[in-house]
Amino acid sequence: xxxxxxxxxxxxxxxxxxxxxxxxxxxTMRVLAPQQSLPHALLAAGMQGMGKxxxxxxxxxxxxxxGRDEHPLGACGHCESCQWLRSGTHPSLQVxxxxxxxxxxxxxxxxxxxxxxTKDKKSAKTASNASLKIKVDDIRALQPFxxxxxxxxxxxxxxxxxxxxxxxxxxxxxxxxxxxAQVHLFLISDAPAQLLPTIKSRVQQLALQTIDPxxxxxxxxxxxxxxxxxxxxxxxxxxxxxQLANGAPLAAVALAQAPWYSKRTLWLTTxxxxxxxxxxxxxxxxxxxxxxxxxxxxxxxxxMIIDIRRVGLGFEAQQxxxxxxxxxxxxxxxxxxxxxxxxxxxxxxxxxxQNVQEKFAYDKLMQDLACL
Numbered sequence: 001x002x003x004x005x006x007x008x009x010x011x012x013x014x015x016x017x018x019x020x021x022x023x024x025x026x027x028t029m030r031v032l033a034p035q036q037s038l039p040h041a042l043l044a045a046g047m048q049g050m051g052k053x054x055x056x057x058x059x060x061x062x063x064x065x066x067g068r069d070e071h072p073l074g075a076c077g078h079c080e081s082c083q084w085l086r087s088g089t090h091p092s093l094q095v096x097x098x099x100x101x102x103x104x105x106x107x108x109x110x111x112x113x114x115x116x117x118t119k120d121k122k123s124a125k126t127a128s129n130a131s132l133k134i135k136v137d138d139i140r141a142l143q144p145f146x147x148x149x150x151x152x153x154x155x156x157x158x159x160x161x162x163x164x165x166x167x168x169x170x171x172x173x174x175x176x177x178x179x180x181a182q183v184h185l186f187l188i189s190d191a192p193a194q195l196l197p198t199i200k201s202r203v204q205q206l207a208l209q210t211i212d213p214x215x216x217x218x219x220x221x222x223x224x225x226x227x228x229x230x231x232x233x234x235x236x237x238x239x240x241x242x243q244l245a246n247g248a249p250l251a252a253v254a255l256a257q258a259p260w261y262s263k264r265t266l267w268l269t270t271x272x273x274x275x276x277x278x279x280x281x282x283x284x285x286x287x288x289x290x291x292x293x294x295x296x297x298x299x300x301x302x303x304m305i306i307d308i309r310r311v312g313l314g315f316e317a318q319q320x321x322x323x324x325x326x327x328x329x330x331x332x333x334x335x336x337x338x339x340x341x342x343x344x345x346x347x348x349x350x351x352x353x354q355n356v357q358e359k360f361a362y363d364k365l366m367q368d369l370a371c372l
Contacts, residue, residue, distance in 0.1 A: 009086045011102045012061035013077045017051045018219050019211040019249070027059065028072055038063075040179035041203040043161075045192035049251025052208050053159070056186050057102055060155055061085055063184070064092055092154045094145050096138050099131045100159035100188075132160045136167035139175075146175055146183050153182045161187040162194035169196045176202040216242050216249045223253050237321065244303070244318055260292050260300040264319065267304050268327050274370035275331065281366035285359070288366070294358045297365070298345050305345075309338050333372050344368040 016024055031037060044052040061075035062068050065082055068075065075082050084090040088103040095101040142156055158164070164172065175185070176199070187203055189195060220238050238252075245251035255261055270288070273279035288297055307317040311324045312332050348361050 009088070009102050011054055011057040012082070012085050013075060014054060014058060016058065016074070017054060017249075019215050020051065020055050020208070023055070023207055024059075024073075028062065031063070032069065032072070038184055039204040040183070041176055041185040041187065043187045043189065043192070043195075043200070043203040043205045044208055045187075045189045045195075045205060046209045047246055047248050047251070048190050049245055049248030049254065050208060050211060051250055052206070053188055055206070055208060056157065056188055060093065060157060060186065063153060063155060064090065092152065093157070094142055094155070095157045095159070096134050096142070097132050097159065100157070132163050134158060134160070134164040134168050136165060136171050139164075139168045139171040142175070146180055151182075153184070155184050155186065157186045157188065159188045161189045161199075162191045164195075166196075169199055173198055173202070211247055211249065213242070213247070216247060216252070219249045220252045220256075224256055240318070240320060258296065258299070260296040263291065263300060264304060264322055266291075267300055268322070268324075271304075271369055271372065272327060274366065275372065281370045282363065284369075285362045285366040289359065289362055294348070294352065294361050294365075297362070298348060301345055301365070301369075302342070305338055305342055308333065309335065312338075337372055341368055341372050 027038065044056050046052060058074060061082065062071070064085070065071065065075035066079035070076070075085075081090065081092075085093070085102075088101055145154060146156065148154075158172075185203075187195075187199075192200065192205075217235070217238055220242060221233075221235075224233060224238070233256075241252040241256050242249065245255055270279070270284055274281060274284055292300070303319075307319050307322075307324055308328065311317050311328055312335065317324045344365065348365055351361055352358070
């Protein structure tokens with residue numbers, strides 16, 4: 001699950017996620033204790049869906065809040081600082097890239113940004129990817145803000161820090177090596193392995209990745225309720241979702257609510273019909289285009305391929321609510337065939353970024369699936 005969803009000012013004031021209470025208490029007590037403060041630079045890193053962005057934005061709001069001493073569990077939401085955050089104009093906060101700044105969806109600035117980004121539909125995906133990149137000029141533009149001095153606490157948030165160019169990362173190193181009083185840097189990364197080692201060595205990582213399985217199950221159960229897509233959900237289904245999401249509760253919720261998750265058995269049925277010649281690839285393509293967007297179909301296919309491969313290697317499928325053995329009893333694709341189809345899925349993603357029509361992409365994938 002992408003943590004960019006619902007990127008509004010509500011993120012500053014949302015309730016703490018259950019698995020984050022301990023870390024929150026540790027950090028806030030450190031700030032409130034006499035002659036203590038946070039480290040100069042902190043890194044919130046790890047897989048999507050564990051709530052690292054929610055934690056960072058909530059902490060940013062609390063650190064800047066004028067009434068934080070009386071509100072240890074989160075920003076008050078009413079003081080001048082909190083109002084500035086709501087409007088997206090806080091003078092003591094700088095955010096890179098700018099699209100990561102939580103802003104109310106009704107703000108004129110965001111409306112303009114959305115309008116501009118969708119004027120040319122063909123270049124929308126490319127523009128979106130480019131907007132996340134942090135360049136050296138972006139880092140240099142922060143310098144006056146960081147070194148102005150005498151202005152109270154100042155906070156810089158660098159989201160998608162792994163997307164910094166090499167030049168940008170090297171420019172950031174100078175700031176990390178020369179900490180300024182009352183200046184705090186928060187780096188957020190979904191792929192910390194892509195960060196320069198010199199960057200990682202100069203920041204302190206927030207302990208956000210350890211989530212108790214029981215807490216995760218309880219959270220996902222409460223959020224989803226007793227039904228998903230009108231089907232009853234038991235503990236086994238919840239635990240499977242969390243396993244498929246690699247233990248990330250928010251990702252598990254997003255997976256359950258994804259329109260493609262309920263179509264996993266249908267995917268197997270389609271594959272078997274294609275392979276046996278009972279259905280043409282054109283007919284299958286036409287049908288699936290009415291069911292899912294191509295990106296969702298790719299996500300579904302990637303999950304199914306993982307378990308087909310696991311079963312073929314003699315391991316148990318992660319999706320225990322589907323009997324893969326029955327489907328694979330008469331025929332199991334060779335591993336090289338699975339590799340070819342997985343490669344086809346990746347090539348389709350690239351083609352979609354280059355504005356290939358979804359219908360052509362769907363037709364090609366169904367032809368490849370028939371050959372699997």
